Amino acid sequence: xxxxxDHHKQKQKVAxxxxxxxxxxxxxxxxxxxxxxxxxxxxxxxxHYFSTQQELFLFSMNLIQERVKERIAGLPLxxxxxxxxxxxxxxxxxxxxxxxxxxxxxxxxxxxxxxxPDLQPLNAKMYDELFQTVQFCLxxxxxxxxxxxxxxxxxxxxxxxxxxxxxxxxxxxxxxxLPPQLIRSVLQMHLxxxxxxxxxx
Amino acid sequence: xxxxxDHHKQKQKVAxxxxxxxxxxxxxxxxxxxxxxxxxxxxxxxxHYFSTQQELFLFSMNLIQERVKERIAGLPLxxxxxxxxxxxxxxxxxxxxxxxxxxxxxxxxxxxxxxxPDLQPLNAKMYDELFQTVQFCLxxxxxxxxxxxxxxxxxxxxxxxxxxxxxxxxxxxxxxxLPPQLIRSVLQMHLxxxxxxxxxx
Numbered sequence: 565x566x567x568x569x570d571h572h573k574q575k576q577k578v579a580x581x582x583x584x585x586x587x588x589x590x591x592x593x594x595x596x597x598x599x600x601x602x603x604x605x606x607x608x609x610x611x612h613y614f615s616t617q618q619e620l621f622l623f624s625m626n627l628i629q630e631r632v633k634e635r636i637a638g639l640p641l642x643x644x645x646x647x648x649x650x651x652x653x654x655x656x657x658x659x660x661x662x663x664x665x666x667x668x669x670x671x672x673x674x675x676x677x678x679x680x681p682d683l684q685p686l687n688a689k690m691y692d693e694l695f696q697t698v699q700f701c702l703x704x705x706x707x708x709x710x711x712x713x714x715x716x717x718x719x720x721x722x723x724x725x726x727x728x729x730x731x732x733x734x735x736x737x738x739x740x741x742l743p744p745q746l747i748r749s750v751l752q753m754h755l756x757x758x759x760x761x762x763x764x765x
Numbered sequence: 766x767x768x769x770x771d772h773h774k775q776k777q778k779v780a781x782x783x784x785x786x787x788x789x790x791x792x793x794x795x796x797x798x799x800x801x802x803x804x805x806x807x808x809x810x811x812x813h814y815f816s817t818q819q820e821l822f823l824f825s826m827n828l829i830q831e832r833v834k835e836r837i838a839g840l841p842l843x844x845x846x847x848x849x850x851x852x853x854x855x856x857x858x859x860x861x862x863x864x865x866x867x868x869x870x871x872x873x874x875x876x877x878x879x880x881x882p883d884l885q886p887l888n889a890k891m892y893d894e895l896f897q898t899v900q901f902c903l904x905x906x907x908x909x910x911x912x913x914x915x916x917x918x919x920x921x922x923x924x925x926x927x928x929x930x931x932x933x934x935x936x937x938x939x940x941x942x943l944p945p946q947l948i949r950s951v952l953q954m955h956l957x958x959x960x961x962x963x964x965x966x
Contacts, residue, residue: 588880589880590876590879590881591793591876592792671876671879672879674872674876674938675872678791678869678873678938679789679790679794680791688939691938691939719950719951722943722947723951725935726927726928726931726932726951727924727928728931729931729935730926731927731931733930733931733934734923734927734930736879737875737879737888738892738893738896741896746923750920750923750924753920757958
């Protein structure tokens with residue numbers, strides 16, 4: 565089915581162009597015309613791929629989620645548990661241009677979803693999956709006997725999740741004070757503070 | 766100078782109306798017409814107070830910063846240091862409708878500032894002052910001999926700042942999972958984990 569494949573590929577191309585426009589000029593400037601120019605297609609042909617701006621936004625949100633999942637699926641994760649946890653959580657922090665780009669665009673969708681009910685389910689899904697990833701990391705550390713004994717898993721999950729989302733936000737807003745190496749050091753220190761032995765990823 | 770006072774009060778009234786529109790419908794929907802309706806004035810008289818939308822946005826950003834500062838200035842802060850620190854940090858978390866409102870509107874300005882150079886200095890100022898507040902809290906705990914001995918102040922400041930901004934973001938995006946009481950418990954647990962004695966605010 566080459567035609568269907570091409571159609572999907574073309575949609576991805578348009579969505580990627582949309583994300584570049586959103587990153588450069590903001591969500592409210594992401595007009596059909598601008599996205600078409602960025603994607604190198606005519607404004608008229610945009611409707612073959614997306615009939616509304618919202619459909620395009622939802623597709624783009626899905627695309628970011630897929631990118632993060634693909635990146636995680638591609639990790640070897642064959643080291644010690646504490647290293648695997650660190651590597652996994654690194655995937656959702658703005659440590660390189662690709663992740664920084666995803667997070668800036670996602671931040672725009674998050675704010676948009678606060679006032680746009682149609683975007684809320686997909687936005688909530690992203691945060692829920694991220695929360696579950698954090699939960700999974702702590703469960704794995706606990707299963708392997710690496711978590712400190714007195715730890716309250718409910719509070720600890722919320723704390724690690726806040727550390728992750730806080731580092732992501734601060735790394736986007738104040739990259740000069742919080743460069744990737746410092747983000748890594750804070751995460752490493754935090755994981756060390758709740759585990760029994762030194763982690764040295 | 767009653768006229769000048771009135772003019773400033775009226776600007777505040779308009780800015781507050783603007784923030785309500787932003788909270789309800791998003792920044793990109795905050796048109797002059799809508800804000801005028803919300804403020805109960807004619808669209809034509811808006812230009813007496815703000816000549817551009819950007820001027821209105823900057824004034825609104827300042828207004829939020831002033832509200833936070835006023836709230837902090839009004840705190841008694843006459844308890845033990847660990848209680849004062851907790852009380853101070855509570856002021857920048859979405860623990861009631863007022864703070865939730867401020868944070869949702871600020872989140873919209875933060876995203877806008879990513880692509881709008883004119884809003885960047887004021888947005889950065891807010892985050893810098895918040896960072897300095899976190900820094901001040903940890904210095905005070907250290908001065909009073911309450912911080913654990915092995916603590917690296919640089920990393921610890923970034924971690925507490927990430928916990929604060931992460932809890933704020935998560936509390937706005939997922940209030941059902943993270944209600945105010947749970948936000949408080951996570952902050953309390955975090956402060957306990959870095960201080961020598963139990964904190965019981």
